[in-house]
Amino acid sequence: MKNVVIIGASGHGGMIMDCLEKEGKFTLVGFVDSFKPKGTYINGYEILGSENELPLLMDKFGIDNAIVAIGNNFTRKLMVDKIAEIAPSLHFVTTIHPSAIIGKNVSIGKGSVIMPGAIVNCNSRIGNFCIVNTNSSLGHDGNMALFSSISSGVCTGGNLILGPYSALSLGARVIENISIGEHSVVGAGSLVVKDVGCHAVVYGSPARFVRSREPHDAYLSGDPVSNQCSPVIHGI
Numbered sequence: 001m002k003n004v005v006i007i008g009a010s011g012h013g014g015m016i017m018d019c020l021e022k023e024g025k026f027t028l029v030g031f032v033d034s035f036k037p038k039g040t041y042i043n044g045y046e047i048l049g050s051e052n053e054l055p056l057l058m059d060k061f062g063i064d065n066a067i068v069a070i071g072n073n074f075t076r077k078l079m080v081d082k083i084a085e086i087a088p089s090l091h092f093v094t095t096i097h098p099s100a101i102i103g104k105n106v107s108i109g110k111g112s113v114i115m116p117g118a119i120v121n122c123n124s125r126i127g128n129f130c131i132v133n134t135n136s137s138l139g140h141d142g143n144m145a146l147f148s149s150i151s152s153g154v155c156t157g158g159n160l161i162l163g164p165y166s167a168l169s170l171g172a173r174v175i176e177n178i179s180i181g182e183h184s185v186v187g188a189g190s191l192v193v194k195d196v197g198c199h200a201v202v203y204g205s206p207a208r209f210v211r212s213r214e215p216h217d218a219y220l221s222g223d224p225v226s227n228q229c230s231p232v233i234h235g236i
Contacts, residue, residue, distance in 0.1 A: 001027045004065040004093060007051060007079060009033040009042050010222065013069035015134075016113055017043055019095040020067070026093065029061045051079070054087040065093045068111060068129065072223055073147045073165045074183070074215045076129060080111065092129070100132075109146065121158075139176065151188075163198065165215060172207075185219045 004026035006013050013031060020028050031042060034050040041047070048057050057063060066083065070076040083090060092111035096102065100114045103122035111129040114120065119137040127146035132138060136150045139158040150156065150168040157176030162168070166180050169188040180186070180196040187203025187210075196202050201210045201219075213219075 001025065002065055003027050003029045003061060003063050004067065005029050005032050005048065005057070005061075005063050006045075006069050007032045007066055007083065008069035009036050009047060010069065010071070012071045014043055015115060016067055016069045016095060017045065019097045019113060019115065022098050023095055025095075026065060029063055032057065032066075051083060051086060054083065054090065058087060058090065063090070065091045067093055067095060067113070071131070071149070071220050072218070073131075073149055073167055075223075077147045077165065080129060103140070115152075127164075145182070167219060169203075169219070183213065183215050185213065 004020060006016055009031035017028060020026055028045060030046040030048045032049060032051055033047055036047045038047055038049050068076050068079050070079055094108055094110055094112045096114040097116040099116045100118045102120050105123045106120050108126045109128035112126055114132045115134040117135040118132045120132060121138060121140040123140055124138050124142040126144045129147045130144045131149035133150060134152040136152060136154040137156060139156045139160055141158050142156060142160040144162045145164040147165045148162045151170045153171040154168045156174040159177045160174055161179040163180055163182035165182055166184040168186045171189045172186045174192040178192055178195055181198030183198060184196050184200045186192055186207060190203045190207040191205040193206045199212050201213050202208060203210060
C-alpha cells in the first residue's frame with residue numbers, strides 16, 4: 001500500500017484518520033501540522049513536522065500522497081495551493097468510509113472525504129476537495145462544486161447545486177431543485193426552500209438572508225474569532 005500523510009491534526013484530522021484506517025487503501029504515516037509540537041503523537045500517529053517540511057518528509061518517510069484535514073472550505077483551498085507550490089509531486093487522495101453508501105453513476109473528485117454513514121445518491125457529482133460529513137445525505141443528481149461541504153445530519157433533496165466553497169451547516173435541510181451560490185453558508189438547522197445567492201449567510205426555517213460574507217470570514221467554532229459571525233452558523 002502507498003503511504004499517505006494527513007495535513008492537519010485537529011478533530012477533523014482524526015475523523016479522516018478513521019476513514020483511512022477502515023478503508024485500508026493506504027498506509028497512514030502520520031500527521032503534518034504547524035500548530036502542534038513535532039514528535040508528539042495523536043491517536044498513535046506522530047506529528048512529523050509542518051507543511052513547510054513536506055519535501056524532506058516525503059523523502060524520509062516515502063510519502064507520495066496526502067489529504068488535507070481542514071474543515072473551513074476556503075482555508076482548505078489556501079492550504080492546497082500552498083502544498084502544490086511546496087511539494088508539487090505530492091498526490092491528493094480521496095477517502096470513503098466503508099459505512100458510506102455511494103449510489104450508481106456517482107463521481108467523487110480528488111482530495112474529497114466521505115464520512116461514516118453518509119449517503120451519496122445516484123448520478124451525483126462531488127468535486128475536488130469536498131467534505132460529505134457524518135450521517136449526511138446528498139440527494140440524487142446533486143452537484144457539489146470544488147471545496148464545498150455538507151455537515152453532519154444534513155439532508156438535501158434531488159438536483160442540489162452547491163457552489164464552490166459553500167457550506168451547509170449541522171442538520172440543515174434543503175428541498176429539491178435548489179441552487180446555492182459560491183462562498184455561501186447555510187446556518188445549522190435551517191430549512192432552505194428557495195435559491196441562495198453568492199457570498200450569502202442564510203439561516204432559519206425557512207432560511208432567510210442575514211448578511212453578505214467574504215471568503216475568509218469564519219463560520220466554524222474552531223475558526224479565528226470573527227465579530228461578523230453568528231453562533232448559529234457554527235458547527236459544520
